[in-house]
Amino acid sequence: MEENTNLNKHNLQYYLNHSKIDVLFKQNKDDFVVTEIPLYDFTGEGEHIVVKLRKKDLSTWDALQIIADSIGCKLRDIGYAGLKDKNAMTIQHISIPKQFEEKINSFTHENIKFLETINHNNKIRIGHLxxxxxxxxxxxxxxxxxxKIEQALGKIATYGIxxxxxxxxxxxxxxxxxxxxxxxxxxxxxxxxxxxxxxxxAYQSFLFNSWLSKRxxxxxxxxxxxxKEICEKVGLHQDIVKQLKAQVHPFKMLPGELMSHYPFGKIFIAEELEVESEKFYKKDRVPTGLLPGKRVKISEGLAQEFEKEFDKKTFEDGARRFAWVFPDEIESNYKEDKNWFELSFTLPKGSYATQVISEIIH
Incomplete structure (x- = not known):
């Protein structure tokens, strides 16, 4: 496979078992398009102007700096919900104080296009998507x-990634x-x-990835x-192994797992493993993994045994992150005359489309 970056540079475990699919994937404005989904509807009134913009071949930071310089605004006064890829066509929302409305209306740039504007009460903040x-x-x-790609997509639609x-x-x-x-x-x-x-x-993320790959x-x-073989290989008690094998989902939940309602909700310990694993399979909740730190909830029991190797207390702030996500609105189209396979899907914030592709093509 040819690509701009190695999608699996750290040799993470795939959960799908098919062989490598040798195709061409390049992150560029024609073949990789990202559209932000806002967290809420904008009000239509207020002291901020929300701009829906389309950019290409620019990082979000580069685009914001160009806009700030052009309209005479301070960079820190521009609000945005998340950073988008440079090597892509991306559509996202930013907020700018209303006093720059005239300059916003006359803004032009070859790699940035303002698609629409609407007033809003508040500045857009990181994570507001x-x-x-x-x-x-x-x-x-x-x-x-x-x-093979269609088969992989079918499994991802059922089980997630x-x-x-x-x-x-x-x-x-x-x-x-x-x-x-x-x-x-x-x-x-x-x-x-x-x-x-x-x-x-990056180090916290590496520890999370390493834990998840092991799981x-x-x-x-x-x-x-x-x-019996698993007991010898992994050191788990045979009764526990039988419980885990009975779980329908390919990612096996362990006793003491810290769960979260999906796609958002409170974090809690999985008390009844069989019940929670069934709800996980139904996409109602997911296990969480550790971004290590001093102030963060820790799993219990067997789940904690597999987590403690990656728990570095030296970080000030830690967090829990979904171990698993479910791509939604999956659509695909194979253009045999061009040998193109086009697909689209949505992901919750903080998840990476490149990991979907990595799981599909290995």
Whole structure:
């Protein structure tokens, strides 16, 4: 497969068992389109103007700087909900103080187009989005591979995907987490606050991905082998293994799992594993994984045994993250005359479309 970045640079475990599908995927404005889904409807009145903009070949930061310079606004006064890919066509919403309305109306740029505007009461804040809709075009797809992709999409529609952080999280060379680890261990000093935080966030993300990959691997072993063999390989009690094998979903929930209602809700301990695993299969709730830190809820029992290896208390702030997500509104279209396979889907905020593609084409 040819691509701009290695989608699985850290050798994360896939949960689907098909062989690699050799196609062409490149992140560019024609083959990768991201459309932000706002968290709420905008009011139509207020001291901020919400601009729906379309950008190409620019990061969100670059686009915001161009807009700020053009209209004479301070960068910090522009609100946005999330950062969007540079190597894509992206549509998102930003907020600008109403005093710049005249300059907004006359703004032009070859890589940024203002599609519509509406007034709103508040500045848009980070995280104020429901999710994102993606359009992706894969090229050099044979008829046989198109069928394999369709089969993979069918399983993803039923079971979802591991909610790994994408390669974008780890920097251009995929090694920002190594600098974060060095900062945590005291072997690297980084005086620039924003860079230090970026490296630490990358290390937290790496630990989460590593934990999730291990759990996917264990789940695959549970599905593939008899209880006695699993006891020897993983060190789990045979009664527990039988419980886990009975779970319909390919990601096996463990006793003591910290769950969250899906797509949002409170975090709680899974008391009745059989009941909660059934609700997980029905997309009503999902297990969560740890972004380590001093102030964060910790799982219990067997789930905590598999989590503690990745729990570094040296981070100030930790969090729980969905271990699994369910792509929604999945549609696909195979253009045999061009050997193109086009697909679209939505994901909740914080999830990566590149991980959907990685799971599909391995």
């Amino acid at each position: 429901k999710g994102n809709k993606f359009f992706i075009r894969l090229k050099r797809v044979s008829v046989m591979d198109a069928k 591991p909610n790994y952080f994408g390669v974008q999280r780890f920097g251009a060379y995929g090694d920002n987490h190594e600098k974060g680890q060095q900062i945590v261990e005291g072997t690297l000093k980084e005086k620039r606050r924003n860079l230090k935080q970026m490296y630490l966030n 996917v691997e264990i789940s695959k072993l549970i599905d593939a082998f008899e209880p």
